[in-house]
Amino acid sequence: MNETRALLGETVDRILRDAVDDRLLAGAERDEWPQALWQTVVESGLAGVLSAEGAALGAGWPEAFDIVVAAGRHCAPLPLPETIACVWLLSAAGLEPPGGPVALAATSDEDMRLARDGSGWRLAGTAARVAWGRRATHAVLTATVGAERFVVCAAIADGLVSPGENLAGEPRDTLAFSGAAVAAAPLPAALAGVDTRALGALMRAAQIAGAVQAVLELSVSYANTRRQFGRPIGRFQAVQQSLAVLAAEAAAARMAAEHAFFLVASGGRVEDAAAIAKIRAGEAAGRAAAIAHQVHGAIGFAREHRLHFLTRRLWSWRAEFGAETAWADRLGRDAVARGGDGLWPWITGALSGAHTAETET
Amino acid sequence: MSFLGLAHCSLPPQAESLRQEVREFLAGALAGRGAAARAQSWDGFDPEFSRSIGARGWIGMTWPRRYGGAERSALERYVVIEEMLAAGAPVSAHWFGDRQTGPLLLRYGTEAQRVSILPAIARGELFFCIGMSEPDAGSDVAAIRSRARRVPGGWELSGAKVWTTNAHRAHSMLGLFRTAPEAAERHAGLSQFLVDMRSPGVSVRPITDMAGREHFNEVRLDQVFVPDSALVGTEGDGWAQVMAELAYERSGPERYLSGVQLLLELVRAAGPAAGERARVAVGRAVASMVTLRQMSLAIAGMLEAGANPAQEAAIVKDLGTAFEQSLPEVVHELLGVEPDRAADTDLGRVHAVLLELAPCFSLRGGTREVLRGIIARGLGLR
Numbered sequence: 001m002n003e004t005r006a007l008l009g010e011t012v013d014r015i016l017r018d019a020v021d022d023r024l025l026a027g028a029e030r031d032e033w034p035q036a037l038w039q040t041v042v043e044s045g046l047a048g049v050l051s052a053e054g055a056a057l058g059a060g061w062p063e064a065f066d067i068v069v070a071a072g073r074h075c076a077p078l079p080l081p082e083t084i085a086c087v088w089l090l091s092a093a094g095l096e097p098p099g100g101p102v103a104l105a106a107t108s109d110e111d112m113r114l115a116r117d118g119s120g121w122r123l124a125g126t127a128a129r130v131a132w133g134r135r136a137t138h139a140v141l142t143a144t145v146g147a148e149r150f151v152v153c154a155a156i157a158d159g160l161v162s163p164g165e166n167l168a169g170e171p172r173d174t175l176a177f178s179g180a181a182v183a184a185a186p187l188p189a190a191l192a193g194v195d196t197r198a199l200g201a202l203m204r205a206a207q208i209a210g211a212v213q214a215v216l217e218l219s220v221s222y223a224n225t226r227r228q229f230g231r232p233i234g235r236f237q238a239v240q241q242s243l244a245v246l247a248a249e250a251a252a253a254r255m256a257a258e259h260a261f262f263l264v265a266s267g268g269r270v271e272d273a274a275a276i277a278k279i280r281a282g283e284a285a286g287r288a289a290a291i292a293h294q295v296h297g298a299i300g301f302a303r304e305h306r307l308h309f310l311t312r313r314l315w316s317w318r319a320e321f322g323a324e325t326a327w328a329d330r331l332g333r334d335a336v337a338r339g340g341d342g343l344w345p346w347i348t349g350a351l352s353g354a355h356t357a358e359t360e361t
Numbered sequence: 362m363s364f365l366g367l368a369h370c371s372l373p374p375q376a377e378s379l380r381q382e383v384r385e386f387l388a389g390a391l392a393g394r395g396a397a398a399r400a401q402s403w404d405g406f407d408p409e410f411s412r413s414i415g416a417r418g419w420i421g422m423t424w425p426r427r428y429g430g431a432e433r434s435a436l437e438r439y440v441v442i443e444e445m446l447a448a449g450a451p452v453s454a455h456w457f458g459d460r461q462t463g464p465l466l467l468r469y470g471t472e473a474q475r476v477s478i479l480p481a482i483a484r485g486e487l488f489f490c491i492g493m494s495e496p497d498a499g500s501d502v503a504a505i506r507s508r509a510r511r512v513p514g515g516w517e518l519s520g521a522k523v524w525t526t527n528a529h530r531a532h533s534m535l536g537l538f539r540t541a542p543e544a545a546e547r548h549a550g551l552s553q554f555l556v557d558m559r560s561p562g563v564s565v566r567p568i569t570d571m572a573g574r575e576h577f578n579e580v581r582l583d584q585v586f587v588p589d590s591a592l593v594g595t596e597g598d599g600w601a602q603v604m605a606e607l608a609y610e611r612s613g614p615e616r617y618l619s620g621v622q623l624l625l626e627l628v629r630a631a632g633p634a635a636g637e638r639a640r641v642a643v644g645r646a647v648a649s650m651v652t653l654r655q656m657s658l659a660i661a662g663m664l665e666a667g668a669n670p671a672q673e674a675a676i677v678k679d680l681g682t683a684f685e686q687s688l689p690e691v692v693h694e695l696l697g698v699e700p701d702r703a704a705d706t707d708l709g710r711v712h713a714v715l716l717e718l719a720p721c722f723s724l725r726g727g728t729r730e731v732l733r734g735i736i737a738r739g740l741g742l743r
Binding site for chain 1: 367369371372377380443447621624625626628629631632633634635637639640641642643644645647648649650651652653654655656659673676679680730732733734736737739740741742743
């Protein structure tokens with residue numbers, strides 16, 4: 001790991017660890033917006049890690065991975081992963097990132113219609129369950145016009161926001177536009193298959209990796225301090241074996257997500273990367289939450305303990321931007337299309353980040 | 362407590378050109394090898410195949426040239442062995458020497474041992490078996506009772522080893538013996554010896570597995586003489602040496618690829634018009650496989666960097682064997698047909714083979730329970 005990455009990783013971890021405590025999280029569930037924390041995050045360059053300015057500082061996808069993992073680990077109640085992804089997508093399409101928090105809207109062409117209007121563009125339709133919609137200045141989505149794919153950036157103020165929330169009380173709002181003037185630009189050819197659902201899945205996978213790590217840390221710490229039958233419960237083999245499974249799931253979720261970021265950075269298909277990460281991290285999310293609650297016993301089920309901040313997020317995040325089954329269907333379709341002879345070359349080629357090695361069959 | 366040590370690792374370009382070379386060789390060498398045979402890559406004992414890949418420098422490929430190696434990187438070796446396993450090559454004959462005995466001798470052996478043994482392993486001419494488990498010492502390796510007694514000019518070995526894969530066809534055994542009585546410190550007093558399997562007093566009896574296959578054995582040693590030069594490493598340090606050996610044994614791609622032929626046959630049989638249930642099952646398997654491969658590669662990267670990733674290797678083996686064992690279940694769920702060794706499809710035959718093979722995946726090289734104990738120790742729980 002290089003120095004830039006290590007330094008940035010430590011910085012983001014410290015900022016979020018110091019700021020995000022149980023009180024802040026409880027406030028966020030009452031719709032309080034941590035403006036000071038958002039300010040710090042922006043001023044530290046975290047939201048723009050995948051912008052031209054970020055690249056000039058030597059930052060990129062590996063740094064973005066560390067930031068999004070930290071956001072998950074500390075349950076940062078901010079649209080930080082979404083803004084990072086949107087800034088990347090807007091920059092790739094040559095659009096100027098708006099500067100404030102940006103929401104990532106996973107819409108289909110049936111949900112949202114983009115149409116030309118003179119020299120500009122207009123947007124009409126509905127985007128359901130958009131994370132942090134009410135707090136963002138803009139929403140970014142992808143849309144098709146003719147045969148061409150576009151990146152769209154719509155001002156939230158030009159639409160209607162209907163509030164909703166996920167299990168963890170994070171805003172998941174419905175945005176409605178009826179012919180709002182928006183900025184739009186075609187996706188570069190290399191990113192033609194990219195959509196906001198895949199980008200969102202990629203972000204959620206890394207957040208899950210961070211949250212599963214935090215769940216592991218909480219569970220091990222609890223097992224080492226909680227005493228029953230005259231000793232810490234972590235001394236019992238049955239508990240040890242459960243926590244070993246949890247540790248393995250944490251390692252798998254992290255590797256799946258880190259590999260996905262690596263694939264995107266090395267020019268791989270975002271949809272493939274997102275599928276691998278969201279499937280494996282999603283599996284880990286369910287298993288980790290179940291083990292953590294079992295190890296914590298009754299106290300972990302109580303509002304006063306902090307475990308639920310993590311597990312309620314895990315249950316929501318694993319389903320947002322597509323659950324394991326939906327992504328497995330998509331990845332499985334590509335796999336069967338390649339056939340028994342093409343599967344291994346695909347795994348060691350395009351899915352490995354070694355794009356030159358795949359021999360098409 | 363952290364598993365951040367499992368750092369993402371990607372293969373260098375020279376490893377990818379090597380992959381093409383290996384793939385082309387295997388396409389020719391394995392032409393006509395049936396699916397059921399491919400599914401038992403580890404049980405495929407083929408001295409001629411081992412010699413042919415030895416001649417290409419693909420055994421002991423990371424070892425120094427003066428010992429017959431090719432001085433390639435651990436990541437290049439990784440590519441060679443994952444291609445062998447994915448193709449279902451018969452790797453059994455040279456596997457243990459290449460994976461365990463060779464690296465162990467490089468680390469602990471005398472110069473004379475290295476010079477006399479390593480080049481022959483690398484040529485694919487000298488095959489090893491591993492004498493570790495005993496009737497009363499399975500997961501509890503320190504409970505072994507086979508003894509080495511000092512005699513003029515060497516040692517006299519007596520005892521019994523079990524589950525010794527290839528003992529009936531290997532030239533040599535690297536065995537663990539007690540050189541001092543079991544004391545309070547149970548791990549003390551163990552030593553490793555090289556045993557020529559043709560030595561007087563060595564007898565081998567096959568142990569037939571539940572499917573009727575003969576690959577592992579009981580080995581009896583009755584006052585077997587070995588010279589002083591057969592001691593490997595330091596007398597009494599056998600435990601530490603064996604633990605280092607197990608780290609090699611637990612870290613490779615064989616820990617998630619044993620079931621790969623079943624996945625390939627499933628995809629082949631499902632075809633491009635596969636239904637949703639098959640697509641979802643295959644998609645999940647691919648995501649797991651890509652993740653496990655990166656975890657396994659991360660360990661190869663750590664070994665290359667000189668680290669000792671014992672806990673990380675335990676995690677990869679635990680997850681990897683669970684994945685391998687899930688594949689026969691996936692096929693059962695999807696097809697729901699009776700397992701049949703004489704099925705008229707490759708998928709059916711491979712499914713039957715793997716059902717009867719899969720229980721050993723989470724036993725060999727450290728049981729699931731032992732591995733999870735190692736992980737728990739890494740977490741600070743014991």
